[in-house]
Amino acid sequence: MGVFTRAPREIPPDLTQAVALPINTPRALTAAAVRVKMNDKGELEAIKKRKSATAWQEEAWAYYDEIGEIKYAFMLEAAIMSRMDLYVAMSTTQSDPISPIDSMPSDVIDPAIVEMAH
Numbered sequence: 856m857g858v859f860t861r862a863p864r865e866i867p868p869d870l871t872q873a874v875a876l877p878i879n880t881p882r883a884l885t886a887a888a889v890r891v892k893m894n895d896k897g898e899l900e901a902i903k904k905r906k907s908a909t910a911w912q913e914e915a916w917a918y919y920d921e922i923g924e925i926k927y928a929f930m931l932e933a934a935i936m937s938r939m940d941l942y943v944a945m946s947t948t949q950s951d952p953i954s955p956i957d958s959m960p961s962d963v964i965d966p967a968i969v970e971m972a973h
Contacts, residue, residue, distance in 0.1 A: 875944075875952035943972035 892898050919925050944953040947963055956969055 875954065877950050877952050878946045879949040 891902070919929070942955050942957075944955050945959070945964070945968075946953045947959070956964055956972055961969075
């Protein structure tokens with residue numbers, strides 16, 4: 856569920872980064888669920904099998920260790936993701952985009968929330 860857009864019509868010409876959309880912007884969300892019968896031994900065994908590592912997973916880790924290009928790609932992605940800045944943000948109304956709580960006036964947000972965020 857994305858909160859940002861890079862649609863050219865929604866970004867001012869001088870802005871080169873993602874822009875937060877208003878909270879009430881429609882977003883797609885896909886979910887799935889299945890009912891599990893806890894008294895069915897066959898179903899419980901199937902769940903246990905899914906939890907344990909399978910042969911293909913062990914083979915994938917072996918390729919990760921043996922092929923430098925695969926390891927490089929994952930390490931590069933990890934290095935890039937480690938540069939992300941995470942911050943607490945909120946919106947005061949449904950039609951406003953979210954913004955960091957540090958940039959909000961103190962009369963709009965409860966100081967206890969700011970303290971918890973830090």
